[in-house]
Amino acid sequence: MAAVAATTVLCSSHQKSFFFSLSRSRRLLKQCNSTKNHVFFFVRCLHSAQQQQGSTSTIRPPETIGRLNVIDILEKRGLLESLTSDNLRSVSSFYNSDDNTNPLRVYCGFDPTAESLHLGNLLGIIVLSWFQRCGHKVVALIGGATARIGDPSGKSLERPDLDVNTLEKNTLGITSTISRIFTNNCNLSSTSTSASLLSSSFVVMNNYDWWKEIRLLDFLKQVGRYARIGTMIAKESVKKRLESEQGMSYTEFTYQLLQGYDFLYLFQNESVNVQIGGSDQWGNITAGTELIRKILQPEGDVAYGLTFPLLLKSDGTKFGKSEDGAIWLSPSMLSPYKFYQYFFSVPDADAIRFLTMLTFLDVKEIDELENQMKSPGYVPNIVQRKLAEEVTRFVHGEDGLNEALKATEALRPGAQTKLDWKAIECIAGDVPSCSFAYDQVLNLSLVDLSVSAGLFDSKSAARRLLKQGGLYLNNSRVDTESKRIEPEDIVDGIVLLSAGKKNKVIVRIA
Numbered sequence: 001m002a003a004v005a006a007t008t009v010l011c012s013s014h015q016k017s018f019f020f021s022l023s024r025s026r027r028l029l030k031q032c033n034s035t036k037n038h039v040f041f042f043v044r045c046l047h048s049a050q051q052q053q054g055s056t057s058t059i060r061p062p063e064t065i066g067r068l069n070v071i072d073i074l075e076k077r078g079l080l081e082s083l084t085s086d087n088l089r090s091v092s093s094f095y096n097s098d099d100n101t102n103p104l105r106v107y108c109g110f111d112p113t114a115e116s117l118h119l120g121n122l123l124g125i126i127v128l129s130w131f132q133r134c135g136h137k138v139v140a141l142i143g144g145a146t147a148r149i150g151d152p153s154g155k156s157l158e159r160p161d162l163d164v165n166t167l168e169k170n171t172l173g174i175t176s177t178i179s180r181i182f183t184n185n186c187n188l189s190s191t192s193t194s195a196s197l198l199s200s201s202f203v204v205m206n207n208y209d210w211w212k213e214i215r216l217l218d219f220l221k222q223v224g225r226y227a228r229i230g231t232m233i234a235k236e237s238v239k240k241r242l243e244s245e246q247g248m249s250y251t252e253f254t255y256q257l258l259q260g261y262d263f264l265y266l267f268q269n270e271s272v273n274v275q276i277g278g279s280d281q282w283g284n285i286t287a288g289t290e291l292i293r294k295i296l297q298p299e300g301d302v303a304y305g306l307t308f309p310l311l312l313k314s315d316g317t318k319f320g321k322s323e324d325g326a327i328w329l330s331p332s333m334l335s336p337y338k339f340y341q342y343f344f345s346v347p348d349a350d351a352i353r354f355l356t357m358l359t360f361l362d363v364k365e366i367d368e369l370e371n372q373m374k375s376p377g378y379v380p381n382i383v384q385r386k387l388a389e390e391v392t393r394f395v396h397g398e399d400g401l402n403e404a405l406k407a408t409e410a411l412r413p414g415a416q417t418k419l420d421w422k423a424i425e426c427i428a429g430d431v432p433s434c435s436f437a438y439d440q441v442l443n444l445s446l447v448d449l450s451v452s453a454g455l456f457d458s459k460s461a462a463r464r465l466l467k468q469g470g471l472y473l474n475n476s477r478v479d480t481e482s483k484r485i486e487p488e489d490i491v492d493g494i495v496l497l498s499a500g501k502k503n504k505v506i507v508r509i510a
């Protein structure tokens with residue numbers, strides 16, 4: 001009966017929480033076992049209990065056709081590494097309201113250890129999105145509490161301690177990125193599921209909301225008791241660190257238990273029954289399924305873990321945040337233009353792999369693109385263009401993609417595009433800039449302005465290039481040396497100067 005007390009104490013602070021006693025859970029599970037889809041039934045039981053207790057959360061079935069199994073899809077697209085139980089396949093078919101079942105509730109956690117997520121983290125969002133596209137409900141969990149501890153998984157050194165202000169800033173940044181992507185995703189999914197239903201099937205939570213209420217003594221007594229030291233030490237993340245010179249702090253050692261408890265908490269309070277993560281999360285995810293099994297003692301599988309492989313570059317290193325040139329998902333850390341350009345320039349060998357793992361294009365279409373790539377007369381970068389468009393649209397939305405396309409065109413070497421203020425705004429973050437007063441610039445010769453803006457070392461160098469036809473004002477070639485800046489050359493307070501095909505400077509007029 002200790003477990004009954006444990007779960008009651010630990011969950012009672014959460015306003016939306018509902019708790020049922022271990023004996024009630026067991027009774028429900030027994031009933032469930034007599035039905036074919038016992039997991040769904042169990043979840044339905046949880047929900048009816050939740051509704052009886054006035055919970056606000058509802059399950060609304062999406063209006064969809066087709067019966068895709070999300071696990072099959074992930075497997076086909078190279079997004080499946082391991083499952084805690086093969087039974088997850090049988091309960092993962094496309095959610096359909098006629099089935100008399102409930103959709104799965106799937107969560108993925110993201111510790112706010114940087115101001116933005118990066119390309120490696122996008123895999124978790126994509127896998128969540130596949131579940132969502134197949135009718136299931138998804139939770140993105142921000143690790144406001146766990147980031148204070150630091151996940152040792154895949155790390156050879158203890159993570160630096162983050163102060164509260166940094167954590168809060170990171171949490172805001174990451175939450176906004178995740179919300180933006182899922183909102184874009186809802187707008188894009190008109191083919192199968194209506195936008196309003198999808199938006200109700202996605203929620204962002206923060207584990208600090210429950211961890212801030214938990215008392216150490218309660219936790220040790222009621223959860224720690226069920227965690228076995230032998231099992232904890234055997235986890236890859238711990239084994240590796242124990243062998244290292246620096247060893248491992250007790251704080252980091254407890255990380256797996258914290259993430260394990262999150263799963264238990266979400267299982268009990270939000271009916272979440274699947275946790276996903278990168279392959280390095282296996283130990284933390286199984287810590288959760290183990291706690292659920294030991295504390296709630298259900299019969300059979302009721303909570304599942306799924307891992308996906310880490311996304312690697314062609315040289316075998318993983319996409320992360322520590323190395324130079326991380327591919328950030330936040331537009332303030334990497335503009336949609338640069339994001340687009342990254343994918344536009346990936347080697348052919350990576351393009352198809354990325355299309356399969358990072359986009360929602362039909363595999364048949366990807367196969368066709370691959371055949372095209374191999375056929376004679378293939379125009380280079382067709383596949384990369386498709387990849388860049390798909391991933392940029394998913395991450396930055398239609399507006400972000402348009403911005404990236406405009407900037408690409410405006411900055412294309414030798415582009416003759418007439419610039420409007422929108423195009424200039426799109427490239428503003430990606431081109432060096434300087435500022436001058438309106439009076440300083442008006443009537444100034446183009447040659448003088450180009451030198452003052454730092455485009456040339458001398459007026460003679462500027463004149464030479466102008467004579468050769470390489471000096472551009474707002475992307476239009478200038479061939480008269482006497483050209484002076486007129487009011488109509490100043491587009492919304494900006495003038496774009498280009499020397500040759502690549503060197504550009506934005507002059508801001510204050």
Ligand SMILES: Nc1ncnc2c1ncn2[C@@H]1O[C@H](COP(=O)(O)OP(=O)(O)OP(=O)(O)O)[C@@H](O)[C@H]1O
Pocket residue numbers: 111113118119120121123124151153154277278279280281309310311312318319320321322323
């Ligand atoms: N390349 C990747 N592919 C898939 N998942 C990844 C990748 N990189 C990180 N993740 C997932 O995101 C989680 C958070 O990443 P984490 O902060 O541990 O490392 P990171 O961002 O890769 O940073 P670093 O570059 O410092 O190793 C990881 O546990 C992992 O599951």
Ligand SMILES: N[C@@H](Cc1ccc(O)cc1)C(=O)O
Pocket residue numbers: 108109110111141142143146151207258259260262263281284
């Ligand atoms: N450990 C995960 C984040 C995470 C945090 C809490 C969880 O419950 C789940 C996952 C990571 O490092 O990215």
